[in-house]
Amino acid sequence: MTDASFLIGLADATVSASTVLILAGLGELISERAGILNLGVEGMILVGALSGVVATVMTGSYWIGFAVGSICGLLTATIHAFLCISLKADQAISGIMLTLLGTGVTTYFGQQWASAQFTGFPDRTLPVIGGLLVEIPLLGPTVFEGPATDFIALGLVVAVWWLLTRTNLGLEMISVGEDPETADTMGIDVFRMRYLAVLIGGLLAGAAGAHLSLAFNGIWTNNIAAGQGWIAVALVIFARWRPGRLLVGAYLFALFNSLRLRSQSLDLALGPESPLAGLLNPVIEFLLNPAIMSMYPYIVTLVVLVATIVLRRDDDSAQPAALVQAYSREAD
Amino acid sequence: MWMSYIQPSVTVMTDDLLRMESIVKTFPGVIANDHVDLTVRRGEIHGLLGENGAGKSTLMKVLYGLYAPDEGTIRFDGEPLRLDRPQDAIDAGIGMVHQHFKLIPRLSVTENIVLGSREPAAPFRQENLGDGPLATLRSSGPVQAVASRFSLGLDRPKRRISDLADQYGFDIDVSAPVRELDVGQRQRVEILKALYRDVDLLILDEPTAVLTPVEAERLFETLERLVDDGLSVILITHKLKEVKSVTDRVTVLREGEDIGTVETATVDRSELARMMVGRDVLFEIDKPDTTVGEPVLEATGVSAIDDRGVDKLSSVDVRVDAGEIVGIAGVSGNGQKQLAETVAGVRDPTAGTIEISGQELADAPPEEFVAQGVSFVPEDRHEHGCAGDLSVMHNAVMKDFRDEQFGDSVLFDYGSVGDFASELVDDFDVRGVSDVTANCAKDLSGGNLQKLILARELARDPELLVANQPTRGIDVGAIEFVRERLLEQRNRGTGVLLFSEDLDELFDLSDRLLVIYEGEIVLRTTPEETTREQVSVEMNGGGDAQVAVADADPADAATRRAADGGRSEQ
Numbered sequence: 045m046t047d048a049s050f051l052i053g054l055a056d057a058t059v060s061a062s063t064v065l066i067l068a069g070l071g072e073l074i075s076e077r078a079g080i081l082n083l084g085v086e087g088m089i090l091v092g093a094l095s096g097v098v099a100t101v102m103t104g105s106y107w108i109g110f111a112v113g114s115i116c117g118l119l120t121a122t123i124h125a126f127l128c129i130s131l132k133a134d135q136a137i138s139g140i141m142l143t144l145l146g147t148g149v150t151t152y153f154g155q156q157w158a159s160a161q162f163t164g165f166p167d168r169t170l171p172v173i174g175g176l177l178v179e180i181p182l183l184g185p186t187v188f189e190g191p192a193t194d195f196i197a198l199g200l201v202v203a204v205w206w207l208l209t210r211t212n213l214g215l216e217m218i219s220v221g222e223d224p225e226t227a228d229t230m231g232i233d234v235f236r237m238r239y240l241a242v243l244i245g246g247l248l249a250g251a252a253g254a255h256l257s258l259a260f261n262g263i264w265t266n267n268i269a270a271g272q273g274w275i276a277v278a279l280v281i282f283a284r285w286r287p288g289r290l291l292v293g294a295y296l297f298a299l300f301n302s303l304r305l306r307s308q309s310l311d312l313a314l315g316p317e318s319p320l321a322g323l324l325n326p327v328i329e330f331l332l333n334p335a336i337m338s339m340y341p342y343i344v345t346l347v348v349l350v351a352t353i354v355l356r357r358d359d360d361s362a363q364p365a366a367l368v369q370a371y372s373r374e375a376d
Numbered sequence: 377m378w379m380s381y382i383q384p385s386v387t388v389m390t391d392d393l394l395r396m397e398s399i400v401k402t403f404p405g406v407i408a409n410d411h412v413d414l415t416v417r418r419g420e421i422h423g424l425l426g427e428n429g430a431g432k433s434t435l436m437k438v439l440y441g442l443y444a445p446d447e448g449t450i451r452f453d454g455e456p457l458r459l460d461r462p463q464d465a466i467d468a469g470i471g472m473v474h475q476h477f478k479l480i481p482r483l484s485v486t487e488n489i490v491l492g493s494r495e496p497a498a499p500f501r502q503e504n505l506g507d508g509p510l511a512t513l514r515s516s517g518p519v520q521a522v523a524s525r526f527s528l529g530l531d532r533p534k535r536r537i538s539d540l541a542d543q544y545g546f547d548i549d550v551s552a553p554v555r556e557l558d559v560g561q562r563q564r565v566e567i568l569k570a571l572y573r574d575v576d577l578l579i580l581d582e583p584t585a586v587l588t589p590v591e592a593e594r595l596f597e598t599l600e601r602l603v604d605d606g607l608s609v610i611l612i613t614h615k616l617k618e619v620k621s622v623t624d625r626v627t628v629l630r631e632g633e634d635i636g637t638v639e640t641a642t643v644d645r646s647e648l649a650r651m652m653v654g655r656d657v658l659f660e661i662d663k664p665d666t667t668v669g670e671p672v673l674e675a676t677g678v679s680a681i682d683d684r685g686v687d688k689l690s691s692v693d694v695r696v697d698a699g700e701i702v703g704i705a706g707v708s709g710n711g712q713k714q715l716a717e718t719v720a721g722v723r724d725p726t727a728g729t730i731e732i733s734g735q736e737l738a739d740a741p742p743e744e745f746v747a748q749g750v751s752f753v754p755e756d757r758h759e760h761g762c763a764g765d766l767s768v769m770h771n772a773v774m775k776d777f778r779d780e781q782f783g784d785s786v787l788f789d790y791g792s793v794g795d796f797a798s799e800l801v802d803d804f805d806v807r808g809v810s811d812v813t814a815n816c817a818k819d820l821s822g823g824n825l826q827k828l829i830l831a832r833e834l835a836r837d838p839e840l841l842v843a844n845q846p847t848r849g850i851d852v853g854a855i856e857f858v859r860e861r862l863l864e865q866r867n868r869g870t871g872v873l874l875f876s877e878d879l880d881e882l883f884d885l886s887d888r889l890l891v892i893y894e895g896e897i898v899l900r901t902t903p904e905e906t907t908r909e910q911v912s913v914e915m916n917g918g919g920d921a922q923v924a925v926a927d928a929d930p931a932d933a934a935t936r937r938a939a940d941g942g943r944s945e946q
Contacts, residue, residue, distance in 0.1 A: 210527070210528055211525065211527055211528050212495070212525055212527070212528050213525045214528075215483070215487060215528060216491065216492065218480075218482070218483070219480055219483070219491055219492075222480045222481075222482055222483075223478070223480050225478065226478035226479065227491070227492070228442075228461075228462060229440070229442070229462045229472070229478045230462070230466075230478070230491045230492035231461070231463035231466050231492040232491070365480075365481075365482075
């Protein structure tokens with residue numbers, strides 16, 4: 045029932061589950077702000093997760109595994125960048141292909157690694173101040189104790205926000221996502237900037253995958269991403285392309301996921317003495333069905349999309365004006 | 377740095393800043409520039425004149441490094457210039473204000489201007505370094521490289537841009553996002569963008585196309601001040617009046633060929649028009665008397681809102697009879713767009729009735745308006761007048777594709793559709809079409825696209841033609857053509873409702889004239905009964921107060937000057 049230990053467990057699970065969404069979502073956000081939609085997040089996560097496990101088993105170092113996983117995510121994204129930026133292929137098609145490719149390749153090569161034993165990221169606290177922070181009741185052990193990748197993800201939220209709003213590089217990335225032709229006339233190398241953004245996106249998706257296998261699950265299983273790549277894509281839309289809101293959204297979506305996993309113990313049905321029990325209990329049962337709950341992130345994203353359109357709050361959104369538009373100089 | 381070019385005028389005038397020689401640029405099937413020469417002297421305003429599609433923009437895109445020329449050389453400031461990308465042009469000191477502004481609405485004025493110049497944050501700038509080991513570290517190559525990418529200093533650019541804006545009297549908040557600025561202000565931001573980069577040569581591509589007459593006057597004053605400060609300016613235009621009033625010399629292009637360069641003072645308008653079009657252009661229009669017939673449009677008490685839900689039209693009555701042209705004069709944004717759209721059937725009125733040839737259609741779908749013989753030439757020809765990605769052929773039959781001559785109810789007869797389209801293209805002299813099935817509508821130049829749209833709308837021999845700004849932004853030859861066709865259609869018994877901001881056009885073509893102001897018809901008259909001055913005053917909400925009349929005077933003069941679209945002075 046809904047006692048304190050249930051809440052603490054739920055909060056702990058939410059914070060842990062949010063990291064993969066934060067990492068993959070930030071990567072997708074950077075890529076999209078530069079005008080390139082990458083629907084291959086799921087595939088890049090899988091590639092990052094498997095290659096991270098392989099490298100960790102071979103070297104014995106989960107840090108090397110994390111680095112290798114990230115880089116393999118980046119290499120996977122290179123395919124998307126080449127197809128969409130250099131060859132101006134359709135971004136949606138290329139991205140979906142990337143997801144199918146990642147799923148297929150990791151399922152085939154992953155079989156022999158499914159039972160592999162390795163030491164993953166241990167839970168730890170932040171250096172120096174960590175010991176104090178953990179003492180905070182309830183919140184302390186939930187937020188300030190976890191694998192190192194949790195802290196990396198939180199740091200990256202700030203870093204990406206800084207990059208996009210406080211640096212020349214970010215300004216140039218946003219400009220190629222808003223209006224590549226204008227960026228070109230201002231002397232910005234549109235191709236290079238878009239490649240950079242897509243590759244960073246791949247790096248972070250790979251990191252999300254490596255975190256998933258090395259820190260969150262501690263083991264490789266087939267299709268370990270289980271749709272989280274798609275949730276990351278929805279998360280970017282939910283966040284209206286802003287890093288701060290992406291963090292909020294990641295916690296919200298992770299909460300949905302944690303609730304779903306705990307839906308067995310979540311008994312909210314009204315007692316038989318309640319007059320509305322007969323009417324509401326089937327509804328509550330429906331809403332708490334794990335299959336229905338797994339749709340919540342997408343439903344919330346749809347609601348946000350509809351709300352921004354109905355309320356005409358478009359100024360509020362940072363949706364790139366040239367998203368999915370390929371650029372070539374002499375084509376106009 | 378261009379300030380240093382202030383020199384005695386004699387030296388200035390004999391000194392060539394730019395020499396483009398024998399430039400050739402071809403696109404598949406088209407020679408856009410055929411051995412074109414262009415020489416610009418220091419401190420002059422040089423006009424580049426030509427019809428739409430004559431190759432002006434192509435030549436300037438070559439000069440700005442956006443297109444690579446097939447042949448030809450460019451010398452700038454005496455040195456050969458090789459341009460592979462816009463950055464090379466920027467580095468050489470060439471700035472360009474594009475016809476469609478190159479601004480990012482989401483970013484602020486300052487961000488738009490510094491974009492690409494990699495201004496590092498204050499602690500890493502040379503003058504802030506000071507001495508000591510920390511300074512040595514901060515000025516080292518790698519640190520500077522990182523700082524220029526991973527920091528952003530807007531404080532100093534902001535000050536400099538404000539100073540430049542003050543210097544030229546631009547009222548612009550440098551921190552405001554560009555989306556909050558109006559068109560005139562955006563153009564000033566474009567000019568600031570060039571000035572910020574210390575350009576020696578400023579190219580303006582049809583800068584007045586989007587400006588109101590008053591704003592156009594202001595722009596020309598700014599240009600005069602810029603050349604006084606030693607800048608050279610290339611002004612691309614197809615408006616003869618602008619060439620005559622502000623340029624020192626002018627180079628004329630026609631169908632990609634270089635017709636020649638002349639001192640502006642030595643030629644008059646009709647000579648320029650002849651160079652540009654290749655034949656004499658008629659500035660007078662012959663309007664025979666006709667007898668008007670039954671009303672084809674009777675709109676009563678029509679009110680309408682715009683896309684954002686703001687009331688734009690309040691209880692307007694308009695009647696158009698067969699065989700007459702009713703002109704609607706007004707300053708842009710006073711409800712013309714909504715009136716045109718409601719009577720053409722593409723916008724539902726919030727109140728009132730619309731009768732087309734006696735049939736009440738106010739809430740009917742556009743299809744029924746079309747069936748009743750209503751033709752519509754919308755204001756935005758790219759957005760609403762055509763389907764840009766479809767072929768010329770598809771666009772030519774867009775309203776009549778259900779007609780029996782184009783096939784049965786299931787299948788198209790593409791043979792007859794193609795023949796019909798080719799016929800329209802020939803009849804209306806639509807240029808730039810080699811194959812009606814292969815060329816897309818969006819690839820036509822403005823004037824030619826307008827001819828195609830007009831061809832489609834007139835081929836149906838409509839009862840009512842609603843034409844909103846049919847000659848805006850197109851060249852003299854095409855303007856003349858469009859006006860002739862409108863008159864011809866009127867003589868054949870079509871009722872025409874003509875919206876225009878060009879008073880000369882309205883006075884020459886209209887049988888009756890209405891003035892619209894803030895969504896109401898404020899004056900009903902005929903060209904014979906009124907004067908341009910009176911119409912201009914009414915357009916600006918005149919009758920209300922003495923002050924408004926006084927204010928309207930300069931605006932009126934400017935209206936006639938800049939809105940004449942290249943016509944000769946009366």
